[in-house]
Amino acid sequence: MHVTPRQKEILDYLGRHIEKKGYAPTIEEIGEHFGLSSLATVHKHLTNLQEKGLIKREWNRSRALELVPSQVKVKAVELPLMGRVAAGTPIEAVQSTETIFVPEDMLGRRETYVLQVKGDSMIEEQIRDGDYVIVEDRKQARDGEMVIALLDRENVTLKKYFRESGGRVRLQPANSRMKPIYVEQGDLRIQGVVIGVLRKY
Amino acid sequence: MHVTPRQKEILDYLGRHIEKKGYAPTIEEIGEHFGLSSLATVHKHLTNLQEKGLIKREWNRSRALELVPSQVKVKAVELPLMGRVAAGTPIEAVQSTETIFVPEDMLGRRETYVLQVKGDSMIEEQIRDGDYVIVEDRKQARDGEMVIALLDRENVTLKKYFRESGGRVRLQPANSRMKPIYVEQGDLRIQGVVIGVLRKY
DNA sequence: TGACTTTCGCCTAATCTTCGCCTACCCTTC
DNA sequence: GAAGGGTAGGCGAAGATTAGGCGAAAGTCA
Structure with a gap:
């Protein structure tokens, strides 16, 4: 599974945010954290991460985003x-x-x-x-x-x-x-x- | 499961209330605690939480509300x-x-x-x-x-x-x-x- | 009947998606 | 080694949907 450096940064950020606050950040918050001014950019990143199976999203739901547990740790x-x-x-x-x-x-x-x-x-x-x-x-x-x-x-x-x-x-x-x-x-x-x-x- | 900040606040409040008093608050009490004047608002929140599987309710029963234990699936x-x-x-x-x-x-x-x-x-x-x-x-x-x-x-x-x-x-x-x-x-x-x-x- | 819960309609703010257009790399091919 | 082609990474703005709220009225339960 190749993640790019940028993708890993975002993934890590998502993990920390969810861990700390108990809910996922909005697309705007993500963009703000990384200094990105366009929501489209963040959205594309999330779409990429989703296609790589690293996160799950519910369509058009606010903050509806969660990390897919990596395979090593099973339930x-x-x-x-x-x-x-x-x-x-x-x-x-x-x-x-x-x-x-x-x-x-x-x-x-x-x-x-x-x-x-x-x-x-x-x-x-x-x-x-x-x-x-x-x-x-x-x-x-x-x-x-x-x-x-x-x-x-x-x-x-x-x-x-x-x-x-x-x-x-x-x-x-x-x-x-x-x-x-x-x-x-x-x-x-x-x-x-x-x-x-x-x-x- | 993805909650919004508001939803998490409400969820946390419900948990504390049930923990302390032993029973769930009424819809009005919840609204009062959050400064919401409309019962409909609270009701909608509860419905959303229920759809996300975070609480269970009995229909039209007073204070009939309980938290669904977060699936403590541990690694x-x-x-x-x-x-x-x-x-x-x-x-x-x-x-x-x-x-x-x-x-x-x-x-x-x-x-x-x-x-x-x-x-x-x-x-x-x-x-x-x-x-x-x-x-x-x-x-x-x-x-x-x-x-x-x-x-x-x-x-x-x-x-x-x-x-x-x-x-x-x-x-x-x-x-x-x-x-x-x-x-x-x-x-x-x-x-x-x-x-x-x-x-x- | 009193205490609560549900519903209905109507708003505004918060968020998510999409579309078009760009630049910088990386890999492959001639 | 240079030229394509593909992908990651970005920018803005328009269009759509959901979240969060308000009041009032109707429905239930004990």
Whole structure:
């Protein structure tokens, strides 16, 4: 992407202005800052910058101009930390205001949120106490997937999901010291499926 | 999203008012605050803000107005995937062009990069084959930290770092079937320290 | 009914687009 | 090395649209 020196100056100015004031400058203000007396000049510069994909503009709108984030930095999304979930026992459905940043390419196709794992019940799946699991909001799961399961409308746990014969479901902890839970399909509501793990040291 | 100076003033005022009082101002209160005598003016401003997606309103409800949280999409950084590292044996210092997105708040203070883990040598630290470890480029490590270690200028491995008496260092795999390696401090070069783990299902 | 919100019409000021015309470089070609 | 051709960078002014305002009247909600 070749920008000319002049174009880079303008780009930098736009960035600083937006950063400081919270809104973009007018074409006249830009011209004034660079000592240009003709609006047409500034307008042409902006058009060039737009064609190079460095800024976006809305047609004929006042100050409707924003910088296109350079490609290197890509978006991550701030997901709500919905609570802590243990595998053995219930949950702390903490309605916290905490959030976790997750890279955009780790998101699922639907609503996605984050839970912090409590306890070592999934230790054999290499998920340890304190890890964050990224959960996709889904009501259906396939065999072997890790699910956030709601039992008897009260207990929420993190388990691996397996269908058994006779319409029953086995919820399997990944810890050989813990026993699986068997439930009727009707008594189980799947809240979501784990699609990623994130750990900070 | 592009706001004009006036719109930003109003937006800021709304934020402060809601923050302080706990509820939004009426249209008349807004007008009064800005010295506007016509409700229509304020109403038009609110409509504009709404069209720009900065506030939400319920139709014809008193004080039914709230700020749309500015999409706090925060940056994630695209880090180079420098290669794959096994714990037991050497490395594949692949000079690949792959990259991984990592949330900005998981970065270290220095240069940071990503390695994909090969093998189960760190399984007891809940790092499994295929996981990505986020590595901060550092030459020093503290006891117990996981390091990328370069031995005899050739073999790179992922191990836990412990200083022993006599100027020696113990590099400990997290797998009871593997033995630790003991090296002289001079023969060891630390390439980086693991500061995070990322897994995708 | 009282407290607010919406709408309608009408203005002015602030801003954005376009058009025509120029000069100075930079790259390519003869 | 000189001559084109193309593009960046500029100037002014005319024409158009949006932003920002005013009052009054009508419509809603609790």
